[in-house]
Amino acid sequence: xxxxxxxxxxxTLLDEGAxxxxxxxxxxxxxxxxxxxQLVPLYCMWxxxxxxxxxLDQAKTLAKRAADQFPRETDxxxxxxxxxxxxxxxxxxxxxxxxxxxxxxxxxxxxxxxGAVLERLGxxxxxxxxxxxxxxxxxxxxxxxxxxAALGALLRRTGRLEExxxxxxxxxxxxxxNVDILVEHxxxxxxxxxxEDAVERxxxxxxxxxxHGGAWYNLAITLYRMGQHDxxxxxxxxxxxxxxxxxxTLAVLGSWLLSQEDPxxxxxxxxxxxxxxxxxxxxxLDFVGGGYASLVFEEVFEALWQRGRHAExxxxxxxxxxxxxxxxxxxxxxxxxxxxxxxSVTTYTVMARAEAGDAPDHWPQDASxxxxxxxxxxxxxxxxxxxxxxxxxxxxxxxxxxxxxxxRPGGPDELGEMTPRARGVVSVRSGRDYxxx
Numbered sequence: 509x510x511x512x513x514x515x516x517x518x519x520t521l522l523d524e525g526a527x528x529x530x531x532x533x534x535x536x537x538x539x540x541x542x543x544x545x546q547l548v549p550l551y552c553m554w555x556x557x558x559x560x561x562x563x564l565d566q567a568k569t570l571a572k573r574a575a576d577q578f579p580r581e582t583d584x585x586x587x588x589x590x591x592x593x594x595x596x597x598x599x600x601x602x603x604x605x606x607x608x609x610x611x612x613x614x615x616x617x618x619x620x621x622x623g624a625v626l627e628r629l630g631x632x633x634x635x636x637x638x639x640x641x642x643x644x645x646x647x648x649x650x651x652x653x654x655x656x657a658a659l660g661a662l663l664r665r666t667g668r669l670e671e672x673x674x675x676x677x678x679x680x681x682x683x684x685x686n687v688d689i690l691v692e693h694x695x696x697x698x699x700x701x702x703x704e705d706a707v708e709r710x711x712x713x714x715x716x717x718x719x720h721g722g723a724w725y726n727l728a729i730t731l732y733r734m735g736q737h738d739x740x741x742x743x744x745x746x747x748x749x750x751x752x753x754x755x756x757t758l759a760v761l762g763s764w765l766l767s768q769e770d771p772x773x774x775x776x777x778x779x780x781x782x783x784x785x786x787x788x789x790x791x792x793l794d795f796v797g798g799g800y801a802s803l804v805f806e807e808v809f810e811a812l813w814q815r816g817r818h819a820e821x822x823x824x825x826x827x828x829x830x831x832x833x834x835x836x837x838x839x840x841x842x843x844x845x846x847x848x849x850x851x852s853v854t855t856y857t858v859m860a861r862a863e864a865g866d867a868p869d870h871w872p873q874d875a876s877x878x879x880x881x882x883x884x885x886x887x888x889x890x891x892x893x894x895x896x897x898x899x900x901x902x903x904x905x906x907x908x909x910x911x912x913x914x915x916r917p918g919g920p921d922e923l924g925e926m927t928p929r930a931r932g933v934v935s936v937r938s939g940r941d942y943x944x945x
Contacts, residue, residue: 512546518553527560548574548581555587559594567591575604582611586618593625601625616645620655627662636662643678653679653686660692664699672696687713691723698730706730721751725760732764740764755790755804758783763811780808784824791831802833809838818845829903830870832880832939843885843932847895851928853885855919856892857937860900860912868905874944881938883919885931899933 514537521530534554542550551574558567571588578584589604605622612618623638639662642655656679663672676693680686694709710727713720724747732740744761751757762779765771787804790796805828812821825842828834863877871878882899886892893912900910919937 515546515549515553518557522553522556522560525560527557531557531561531563544578544581548578548583551578552583552587555591559591564591564595568595579607580611582608582615582618585611586621589621589625593621598625598629602629614645616642616652616655619645620652620658623655624658627658632662632666643675653683653689657689657692660689660696664696669696669700673700685712685716687717687720687723690716691720691726694723694730695726698726698733701733703730703734719750721747721754721757724750725754725757729760737764753786755783755787755796756800756807758786759804759807759811763807766811766815776811780811784808784827788831798831798833801831802828802835805833806835806838809841813841826903829899829936830868832936834936836935839932839934840930843930843934847931849928849930850887853887853929853931854892854917856884856886856889857916857919858882858884858892858896858912859914860896860910862900862904862908862910864905864908866907868908872942875942876944878940878942879913880936880940882933883935883937884933885929887931889915889917891931895932 514533518530518533518537521527521533531554534550534557537550538554551570555567555571555574558564558570568591571584571591574581574584575588585604585608589601589608592598592601592604602622602625605618605625608615608618609622619638619642623635623642626632626638627635636659639655639659642652643659646652646655656675660672660675663669663675673693673696676689676696679689680693683689690709690713694706694713697703697706697709707727707730710723710730713723714727717723724743728740728743728747731737731743741761741764744757744764747754747757748761758779762776762783765779766773766776783804787796787801791798791801805824809821809824809828812818812824822842825834825838828838859879859881861877861879864871865876867873867875880900882896884892884895886895892915896912896915897910901908904910
């Protein structure tokens with residue numbers, strides 16, 4: 509079998525998910541004297557195969573070796589960037605993709621990959637530029653789905669809804685039946701209060717894919733905003749049938765059922781607490797992030813609080829706080845209930861340490877403690893200390909020792925602009941930095 513035929517067979521194995529077999533074939537095909545036009549694709553497929561089998565250390569070694577041997581080969585540099593990306597080495601991934609652009613800046617994929625890395629690095633302006641460039645590079649052959657979706661999501665997240673809608677509209681002009689973009693466009697229109705147009709988008713998406721959970725969920729949200737609560741609940745039931753393990757669907761449906769005049773408490777509470785169990789499980793597997801988990805916990809908290817089930821809501825908040833998923837809304841609700849509002853407050857930044865002989869269940873198993881930062885509104889430093897200790901002692905197990913390391917006036921500027929404000933811990937300024945030993 510010629511090497512070209514072997515590479516075609518390897519590509520088929522990789523596409524079919526048989527990465528281990530592909531890697532074995534590649535190892536047997538290796539010859540250092542191969543010409544460049546054969547050696548480069550062999551390197552790229554081998555790197556991909558090692559990534560698919562989670563052998564990321566070997567993939568990195570091979571990719572660096574290939575990049576040293578072929579420092580101007582675009583495909584090699586893309587492969588190197590992908591390996592760094594998978595390993596979470598984002599700065600190195602960014603450097604590799606930038607080097608790839610120096611060799612060929614006409615490839616939409618490189619611009620998109622660089623944008624995705626820069627966005628995770630917090631460089632949103634540069635990420636936006638990369639996504640737009642990726643779309644521009646693909647303009648002759650159709651807009652790039654990934655770049656259009658990423659750019660639209662970034663614009664929506666930063667409140668630029670009209671621009672996001674324009675991006676989705678531009679993509680749909682070329683691919684008018686892309687279900688995922690139809691749904692994203694519908695979400696954007698719904699957020700812009702263009703409810704009728706949003707409903708049309710979701711209904712078109714569902715005509716193409718009747719079991720699209722996201723389309724049913726967002727159709728339900730839009731109908732609820734329109735005051736069509738019965739129709740919204742029915743649509744949310746359809747969303748649940750389409751995606752029965754969606755925590756947010758379970759939480760919102762449970763919230764709506766609990767808010768009815770004569771609710772089925774057993775069903776509503778089962779959905780709400782089921783949402784929490786599922787999202788904790790998915791987060792442990794790294795299938796969802798902290799932002800999504802916070803959204804689910806807040807939905808459940810608010811449903812319980814609004815129905816006067818305050819003790820249960822407080823327990824939900826405590827569980828959320830143990831994982832730094834508690835939101836500003838949850839904290840403000842509890843602070844107002846416990847401490848009331850005050851015209852005169854000062855913002856404090858508090859650094860605290862928690863230590864334990866045996867790690868509680870919500871800590872990493874080998875952790876002996878952590879440091880965290882809190883933003884607190886209080887009348888004075890002593891009150892800020894007291895609120896911080898109360899907060900941490902409430903969310904931790906009895907055996908955990910908590911102490912305040914530093915307290916200093918100052919924090920996010922916007923906190924001081926609104927009065928009266930409820931006093932207490934208002935945000936987790938920095939997530940838990942666990943340490944061992």
